[in-house]
Each structure stands twice: as structure tokens, then as C-alpha cells.
Amino acid sequence: MNLNPAELLNPIFDVLDALISNYGVYLYLVFVRLALLAIVWILSGGLRRKRPQGNSITVVPAIIFAMQTPSQPPPPIIGIEADQTWNGDDETTDQP
Numbered sequence: 001m002n003l004n005p006a007e008l009l010n011p012i013f014d015v016l017d018a019l020i021s022n023y024g025v026y027l028y029l030v031f032v033r034l035a036l037l038a039i040v041w042i043l044s045g046g047l048r049r050k051r052p053q054g055n056s057i058t059v060v061p062a063i064i065f066a067m068q069t070p071s072q073p074p075p076p077i078i079g080i081e082a083d084q085t086w087n088g089d090d091e092t093t094d095q096p
Contacts, residue, residue: 020027
């Protein structure tokens with residue numbers, strides 16, 4: 001007994017080859033129409049989950065922020081000097 005997959009599947013492939021060679025055009029037309037029906041069904045909401053008709057409850061999602069006040073203020077920043085000039089202008093130049 002030969003358990004080679006190619007040898008085991010040869011009769012199935014032969015039947016499929018004969019079916020396609022004899023009725024290939026008709027199979028194509030059937031598959032195209034079934035595909036169009038499936039597309040129409042999906043676009044019309046066929047894959048949407050059905051909602052129960054009784055006891056409909058509206059759920060409003062909300063985001064809740066839990067704010068915590070710091071127990072002590074942050075320490076002051078030491079060692080940074082701020083530049084007192086604005087936009088690169090010196091305060092020493094006076095224009096009339």
C-alpha cells in the first residue's frame with residue numbers, strides 16, 4: 001500500500017480536472033453570481049451581530065480622571081540662569 005500523498009490524491013485531481021474541462025464555464029458563472037450575492041449580503045449588514053429587541057440599554061462610555069494633589073510642592077530648580085534678552089535684542093541699544 002502506497003501512502004504517498006500525490007498518489008492518494010491523483011483520483012481526486014483527475015475528477016476535478018474532468019469536471020472543470022467539461023463544465024468549467026458553468027462553474028465560473030455560478031461562482032461569480034454567488035460572489036456577487038455574498039458581497040451584497042455583507043454590505044447590507046449580513047455580518048453584523050443581531051441585537052436583542054427587549055431591554056435595550058444605552059451605554060455611554062466615559063473616561064474618569066482620578067486627580068491626586070501632591071503632598072508637598074516640588075523642590076525649586078537651582079542653578080539655571082534665565083537669559084533676559086528677548087529675540088536676541090540687547091536692552092542697551094536705544095533707538096529714537
